[in-house]
Amino acid sequence: MGDAGFQRHGQQAAEWQRQDIPGGAFTDRKGTISNSFGLTLPEWKVLTSANWIYGPVNLGARWRYQGAVENFNNRAQAIDAVNYFDLNGSWKVNGAISLRGGVNNLTDQQPPVYTPAISANTDPSTYDLIGRRFYVGLTAKF
Numbered sequence: 001m002g003d004a005g006f007q008r009h010g011q012q013a014a015e016w017q018r019q020d021i022p023g024g025a026f027t028d029r030k031g032t033i034s035n036s037f038g039l040t041l042p043e044w045k046v047l048t049s050a051n052w053i054y055g056p057v058n059l060g061a062r063w064r065y066q067g068a069v070e071n072f073n074n075r076a077q078a079i080d081a082v083n084y085f086d087l088n089g090s091w092k093v094n095g096a097i098s099l100r101g102g103v104n105n106l107t108d109q110q111p112p113v114y115t116p117a118i119s120a121n122t123d124p125s126t127y128d129l130i131g132r133r134f135y136v137g138l139t140a141k142f
Contacts, residue, residue, distance in 0.1 A: 042067030
């Protein structure tokens, strides 16, 4: 009946401290998002995937979880956790040709909007800005 696989990779931030002024106090930024680009520090990030292989067919699903955060510069502004779901599949037609395809961000989850000091109104290094997208591919060996 084929082979199944399951993987889960998680990261919990115990603390993430930053000293903004030399000699100044350190502040813990765990669970916050900053007005600066790329400084989104949720307590939890988790990547879970499941695959099923049956002969030449491989089907997979992936769940990407980004924990909730508060705006470090405006603690009243909270951003809920975000979940992204992806599907993929491939088929080995023969020893020389294989096909693959899938969809990323299946539910078309839009990125959270907040007021950072960058023009994207979100953190593009953390959140999916493109939305749902499909892909297909072909590999041919000569």
